[in-house]
Amino acid sequence: MRRMLVAGTQMQCRNRLRRFMSHQKRMVRPHTPSLAQMTRTAIDTLSQDPDGFFLMVEGGQIDWAAHANDATLVISDVLALDEAVSVAQAYAQQAAVAPLIIVTADHETGGMELRLTPSGALTEDGPFTMPDATPFWVTWTTTSHTAQEVPVTAQGNLADRLVGTHENTHVFDVMRRTLFTYATWLPVICAE
Numbered sequence: 193m194r195r196m197l198v199a200g201t202q203m204q205c206r207n208r209l210r211r212f213m214s215h216q217k218r219m220v221r222p223h224t225p226s227l228a229q230m231t232r233t234a235i236d237t238l239s240q241d242p243d244g245f246f247l248m249v250e251g252g253q254i255d256w257a258a259h260a261n262d263a264t265l266v267i268s269d270v271l272a273l274d275e276a277v278s279v280a281q282a283y284a285q286q287a288a289v290a291p292l293i294i295v296t297a298d299h300e301t302g303g304m305e306l307r308l309t310p311s312g313a314l315t316e317d318g319p320f321t322m323p324d325a326t327p328f329w330v331t332w333t334t335t336s337h338t339a340q341e342v343p344v345t346a347q348g349n350l351a352d353r354l355v356g357t358h359e360n361t362h363v364f365d366v367m368r369r370t371l372f373t374y375a376t377w378l379p380v381i382c383a384e
Contacts, residue, residue: 227251228275235283244289246371249276258301263317263330266304284348292348292370296363300340303333 225233231249238245251273257265273295280293307329310316318329344363346354353366 223253223272226275227272228279231276231279235279239283239287247280249273249280251276254297255301258304259335261302261315261317261332261335263304263320266302266330267320281347290348292346292350292367294344294346294351294354294363294367296344297342298360299337300342301337302335303338303340305331305333307331 227249231247234247234249238247251269254266254269254273257269277293277295280291284291284293307316308326310318310329311331313331315332316329317331319327320330321327341357344354344358346366350366350370353369354363
């Protein structure tokens with residue numbers, strides 16, 4: 193199989209990626225059931241286990257939309273994830289044991305930047321409107337992943353351990369402490 197490196201302007205590459213993605217099998221919009229509906233069903237089912245449960249909900253379409261530099265879909269998919277988080281928060285308010293809810297990303301995609309004034313850049317999307325009617329525009333720097341830091345928000349047991357700037361593996365450490373007893377979490381040191 194031959195591979196070709198295709199060069200061009202960022203706009204040309206962006207358009208090629210959008211055409212490529214339009215031909216790929218992907219989730220049909222609107223997503224049915226919604227991420228919030230799937231989250232509700234998963235919580236209703238898993239919460240029946242007296243030993244507790246672990247649930248990971250992924251808003252994976254956000255990444256695909258950002259690869260395509262499609263701000264409309266990114267915004268739509270982030271709002272869908274926000275609805276799913278609201279379902280988890282509603283469960284947390286009535287749960288006998290307060291669960292740890294973490295919302296984060298494994299990486300940033302697209303170099304997305306929000307602007308309150310148009311830049312005139314070829315990679316600009318918008319205008320969009322904030323809830324308070326303020327217009328904004330979105331510009332992109334790439335169609336790939338970036339090394340930008342991603343936010344981590346959390347509530348519940350040990351959420352305070354996620355405040356600040358940490359390596360991404362720190363999220364795993366906090367989750368592990370929540371999932372297992374402290375004695376189970378401590379590393380085992382063997383001496384020969």
